[in-house]
Amino acid sequence: MSQVLIPGLAPTRRRAWWEPYGSFPAGLEARIQEIRDLYVENQVPFVIGFSGGKDSMLVVLLTWLAVAGLAPEQRHKPVFICSTDTGVENPVVVRWVDGHLAAIRQAAVRQEMPVEVHRLRPVTEDTYWFSLIGRGYAAPRALFRWCTERLKIRPNTRFIREVVSQHGETILLLGTRKAESAARAKVMKRHEKGRTRERLSPNGDLPNSMVYTPVEDFENDDVWMALMQLSELPWGRSAKELLALYQGASPDAECPLVMDSTTPSCGSSRFGCWTCTVVEQDRSMTSMITNEPDEYAWMRPLLALRNDLADMGLDRGRREFTRWDGRLTVHKDRLVHGLYTQEARADWLRKVLETQEKIRRRAPAEYAGLELISTDELVAIRRQWVTGHHEIEDLAPGIYEEATGRPWPGTETFDSMLHVQRVDLEVLREVAGSDREYRMLRDLLDVEQRFTVAGRRTRRVDEVEKVLHRYVFDSEDEALEFALQHEPVGPEGRQMPLFTGLE
Numbered sequence: 312m313s314q315v316l317i318p319g320l321a322p323t324r325r326r327a328w329w330e331p332y333g334s335f336p337a338g339l340e341a342r343i344q345e346i347r348d349l350y351v352e353n354q355v356p357f358v359i360g361f362s363g364g365k366d367s368m369l370v371v372l373l374t375w376l377a378v379a380g381l382a383p384e385q386r387h388k389p390v391f392i393c394s395t396d397t398g399v400e401n402p403v404v405v406r407w408v409d410g411h412l413a414a415i416r417q418a419a420v421r422q423e424m425p426v427e428v429h430r431l432r433p434v435t436e437d438t439y440w441f442s443l444i445g446r447g448y449a450a451p452r453a454l455f456r457w458c459t460e461r462l463k464i465r466p467n468t469r470f471i472r473e474v475v476s477q478h479g480e481t482i483l484l485l486g487t488r489k490a491e492s493a494a495r496a497k498v499m500k501r502h503e504k505g506r507t508r509e510r511l512s513p514n515g516d517l518p519n520s521m522v523y524t525p526v527e528d529f530e531n532d533d534v535w536m537a538l539m540q541l542s543e544l545p546w547g548r549s550a551k552e553l554l555a556l557y558q559g560a561s562p563d564a565e566c567p568l569v570m571d572s573t574t575p576s577c578g579s580s581r582f583g584c585w586t587c588t589v590v591e592q593d594r595s596m597t598s599m600i601t602n603e604p605d606e607y608a609w610m611r612p613l614l615a616l617r618n619d620l621a622d623m624g625l626d627r628g629r630r631e632f633t634r635w636d637g638r639l640t641v642h643k644d645r646l647v648h649g650l651y652t653q654e655a656r657a658d659w660l661r662k663v664l665e666t667q668e669k670i671r672r673r674a675p676a677e678y679a680g681l682e683l684i685s686t687d688e689l690v691a692i693r694r695q696w697v698t699g700h701h702e703i704e705d706l707a708p709g710i711y712e713e714a715t716g717r718p719w720p721g722t723e724t725f726d727s728m729l730h731v732q733r734v735d736l737e738v739l740r741e742v743a744g745s746d747r748e749y750r751m752l753r754d755l756l757d758v759e760q761r762f763t764v765a766g767r768r769t770r771r772v773d774e775v776e777k778v779l780h781r782y783v784f785d786s787e788d789e790a791l792e793f794a795l796q797h798e799p800v801g802p803e804g805r806q807m808p809l810f811t812g813l814e
Contacts, residue, residue, distance in 0.1 A: 366486030
């Protein structure tokens with residue numbers, strides 16, 4: 312077998328999937344015809360997941376060529392190209408993907424192609440920064456990957472369901488390949504059991520949706536060979552630009568369209584979220600900065616913030632020792648910590664805003680005005696702090712103004728803030744015996760005022776009890792001692808009921 316050498320990438324051995332066709336180009340043409348046949352045989356629309364990486368780029372290219380080979384009157388059903396912007400993507404990749412999507416959109420009009428481009432985003436309440444800074448979720452880890460569901464699966468699922476509601480069915484085209492990893496091959500093999508034809512599998516998570524994987528049997532070098540042979544893309548860009556983007560990053564992988572939690576984390580790849588803490592190290596961004604400092608040194612503040620998020624040694628001390636509702640969880644004779652504390656969340660907001668300002672000062676002109684955290688997220692974080700966490704100190708506007716030198720961009724007000732002045736809270740802090748006692752009294756004050764302003768009594772007692780549950784213990788040592796004495800702990804940890812043994 313021959314090998315294909317791509318600059319900046321290690322050679323890999325090619326699987327001869329094309330050998331029955333006599334040559335690699337003939338095999339490519341056969342695959343394009345297969346896509347064309349699938350397109351014309353019914354009215355079920357195509358949905359292509361596009362990340363901007365090599366695999367999904369090839370799927371878009373092959374599909375475009377397949378449909379373009381038909382007469383205009385035969386292009387009878389839409390091809391939706393959807394790309395998910397999580398809000399924490401590598402800024403270089405975001406610009407790259409947006410450029411291609413704009414070119415595809417314009418070319419579709421010129422060439423009378425039934426292609427629609429959609430940029431998908433999570434709703435504000437699911438974004439990374441609202442979840443981490445607003446709600447207080449700890450930075451994602453391998454056993455707590457809350458980000459995948461919120462940032463990727465939900466936006467994609469929502470869009471596909473909209474397509475199904477309009478058209479009855481859909482065929483989802485993905486660039487997943489068995490050669491990506493043994494785990495990926497195993498998952499794809501399992502899905503083959505329900506196949507109705509080659510490379511077309513039922514979608515186990517979404518009714519009336521099939522999954523078509525046209526490059527599933529391609530090796531890494533097959534993908535690059537195809538892109539280089541068809542390098543002048545029909546929408547006016549060159550695949551050689553993609554090769555240049557990959558050069559300088561040590562791993563060769565991409566973020567596929569994520570539809571389930573079995574998809575491996577892609578933070579170590581070229582196209583991972585820059586905040587990814589599921590992997591130990593962001594090798595791609597590190598490589599970009601190290602190998603091409605003149606072009607990418609401006610991203611150093613992003614890497615520094617990402618490494619701060621990933622610091623497991625500091626993470627535990629940034630979190631409450633109880634769950635949000637006061638429950639205790641013990642694992643290996645230690646309490647499992649819960650949400651980030653108020654101080655930690657305020658610190659994260661300050662660091663994100665300061666990093667944003669550094670990036671704006673240092674980045675090239677094409678990244679001017681780069682936004683790491685949106686106004687909608689800022690407003691939602693402020694609302695969550697005040698109305699969700701009872702933090703009526705209302706710290707967000709002050710943090711924003713200190714970090715950016717600009718006034719708070721929102722105009723929202725909250726009933727909880729109407730009758731509490733900052734001086735009142737200062738007095739409350741002085742008379743409280745400890746910080747935890749101050750926070751308990753503050754929370755109770757907010758609950759009382761909220762129900763008074765609303766003019767209702769329903770659930771007032773329940774809300775008061777929730778506050779008391781959170782502040783039962785004065786210290787972590789006291790809470791741990793109680794947990795170990797009142798509940799046997801198994802090897803996997805045991806969750807403690809509220810107030811057990813306190814009656």
